[in-house]
Amino acid sequence: DGESLDGALLAGRRVVVTAGGTREPLDPVRYLGNRSSGKQGVALARAALAAGAEVTLVGANLQVEAPAGVDLVTVETSEQLRGAVLSATTDADVVIMAAAVADFRPRSLAAHKIKKSEDGTDPVIELTRTPDILAEISAHRARPGQVIVGFAAETGDDTHTPLEFARAKLARKGCDALVLNEVTDGAVFGQDSTAVHVVTPDGQVAEATGSKDDVAVFLVRTIAGIAASTVG
Numbered sequence: 001d002g003e004s005l006d007g008a009l010l011a012g013r014r015v016v017v018t019a020g021g022t023r024e025p026l027d028p029v030r031y032l033g034n035r036s037s038g039k040q041g042v043a044l045a046r047a048a049l050a051a052g053a054e055v056t057l058v059g060a061n062l063q064v065e066a067p068a069g070v071d072l073v074t075v076e077t078s079e080q081l082r083g084a085v086l087s088a089t090t091d092a093d094v095v096i097m098a099a100a101v102a103d104f105r106p107r108s109l110a111a112h113k114i115k116k117s118e119d120g121t122d123p124v125i126e127l128t129r130t131p132d133i134l135a136e137i138s139a140h141r142a143r144p145g146q147v148i149v150g151f152a153a154e155t156g157d158d159t160h161t162p163l164e165f166a167r168a169k170l171a172r173k174g175c176d177a178l179v180l181n182e183v184t185d186g187a188v189f190g191q192d193s194t195a196v197h198v199v200t201p202d203g204q205v206a207e208a209t210g211s212k213d214d215v216a217v218f219l220v221r222t223i224a225g226i227a228a229s230t231v232g
């Protein structure tokens with residue numbers, strides 16, 4: 001078990017956390033999804049509660065139980081997640097976008113189950129971009145001083161480190177902090193322990209490793225620090 005949190009740290013603050021992974025319907029029985037379990041987001045919701053916050057958890061297909069005491073909003077698709085986030089963030093002090101949001105969805109939802117064709121031709125699924133919720137809420141803050149935190153799982157490539165990608169993403173999204181999960185050594189999905197870097201627009205990088213609960217406590221402290229230094 002990790003370190004404890006000061007129960008007054010976020011007292012009176014409204015925190016919205018998104019967790020899990022969206023599913024984009026293809027036909028009545030199929031969807032495009034991802035492997036996010038929701039563990040990190042749920043751990044963050046639990047840590048924010050322990051810090052005294054009023055917490056709304058927007059859960060997309062959670063594979064772990066939501067903590068007692070959160071206001072749980074259940075969604076399935078990225079469009080539903082967007083609606084829930086826009087409505088929950090109107091009076092939020094802090095928004096933490098830990099959910100894995102689909103980047104693409106099938107362009108159309110088939111009214112009937114897609115069947116194998118008689119002539120053996122393979123179907124082609126056309127995809128279209130989903131709205132970028134994090135960029136949208138960062139560009140149009142529901143209230144001044146609202147602290148918005150994004151997540152990114154990155155591998156590096158031949159010319160860029162994961163941290164460089166994270167810095168570029170932070171700037172592109174316009175949020176106040178980006179939590180980087182490095183996935184170079186294998187997937188973090190569904191695992192209990194994790195390693196993160198938190199990058200902020202001032203160029204600072206904070207680092208933490210441990211269980212997802214330990215990391216959540218660290219992130220809530222870091223986010224509370226940002227909230228305290230932001231004029232609201």
Ligand code: CTP
Nearest residue numbers: 097099101102130131132133134150151152153
């Ligand atoms: N996100 C979002 N809406 C989307 C996609 C992502 O709000 N349609 C949020 C995620 O919840 C996360 C952050 O944006 O907090 C970064 O997600 P990520 O997938 O790393 O960023 P993308 O801009 O989708 O870039 P990439 O092409 O690397 O997937």
Ligand code: CA
Nearest residue numbers: 100101102103
């Ligand atoms: Ca993405």
